[in-house]
Amino acid sequence: MTLSQKSALVIGAGGLGGPALLVLAAGGVGRLVVVDDDAVESSNLNRQPLFREEDLGRRKALVAAARLKALHPDLAVEGLDQRFTAAAAERLASSVDVVVDGSDNFTTKFLASDATLRVRKPLIHGGVLRTTAQILTIMPGQTGCLRCLFEAPPPPGQVPSCAEAGIVGALAGFAGSLMGAEALRLLKGERGAYAGRLFIHEARGARSRLVLVRRRNGCPACAGTQPLGDGAPAPGGAAGEARPAAVEVTSSRPGGAA
Numbered sequence: 001m002t003l004s005q006k007s008a009l010v011i012g013a014g015g016l017g018g019p020a021l022l023v024l025a026a027g028g029v030g031r032l033v034v035v036d037d038d039a040v041e042s043s044n045l046n047r048q049p050l051f052r053e054e055d056l057g058r059r060k061a062l063v064a065a066a067r068l069k070a071l072h073p074d075l076a077v078e079g080l081d082q083r084f085t086a087a088a089a090e091r092l093a094s095s096v097d098v099v100v101d102g103s104d105n106f107t108t109k110f111l112a113s114d115a116t117l118r119v120r121k122p123l124i125h126g127g128v129l130r131t132t133a134q135i136l137t138i139m140p141g142q143t144g145c146l147r148c149l150f151e152a153p154p155p156p157g158q159v160p161s162c163a164e165a166g167i168v169g170a171l172a173g174f175a176g177s178l179m180g181a182e183a184l185r186l187l188k189g190e191r192g193a194y195a196g197r198l199f200i201h202e203a204r205g206a207r208s209r210l211v212l213v214r215r216r217n218g219c220p221a222c223a224g225t226q227p228l229g230d231g232a233p234a235p236g237g238a239a240g241e242a243r244p245a246a247v248e249v250t251s252s253r254p255g256g257a258a
Contacts, residue, residue: 002009
């Protein structure tokens with residue numbers, strides 16, 4: 001089966017989702033679904049490549065779909081102007097071959113992880129804040145998931161939002177492009193570079209490292225007992241002895257000593 005017969009769902013059309021969508025479309029993926037319930041704002045333009053000044057106020061998902069279609073006329077692309085919710089998560093994830101999460105909030109990120117585990121679809125998780133980017137590929141039944149690593153979203157207010165902390169625009173493009181390339185690897189039947197490995201890049205010091213993410217015994221999401229849309233981990237989970245879910249395996253600093 002060729003890439004033209006493959007499909008991907010991208011959650012968020014902004015700083016991470018936009019570059020990922022461009023990579024997937026240029027790579028020859030036949031069908032793309034983009035979900036975003038936001039409108040284009042002026043603050044988006046420094047890091048969200050699918051939007052221009054004339055798009056201000058327009059719905060992101062619809063603008064993104066139209067722009068991708070203009071660039072790639074043979075592409076089947078669907079823009080959904082809606083939030084990725086628990087009610088629709090399993091249906092949307094099960095309709096594609098891979099899911100790319102470029103959302104900007106912890107609720108959606110944990111929902112994407114939980115839902116893709118239920119329908120056994122691979123997920124590429126990504127996040128950017130200030131000068132740090134991270135990527136993790138979750139393969140159901142094979143690797144650890146977001147709850148194996150973090151268990152639950154942080155309490156409200158503990159982690160600043162993008163608007164509060166800021167983001168280096170180019171870093172979002174860097175991370176989103178890597179996420180798109182990772183999705184292409186999976187769609188071609190190759191092992192993901194970040195499968196079960198959390199890639200962390202700190203742009204200020206040009207440092208990159210990989211953290212191995214193991215399946216955690218007792219993880220309710222991996223056990224299929226985690227209610228969708230519930231941030232707190234469900235009781236019960238899988239039985240077994242607890243063990244560390246993550247361990248650093250590599251660290252590098254290009255161009256100089258660590």
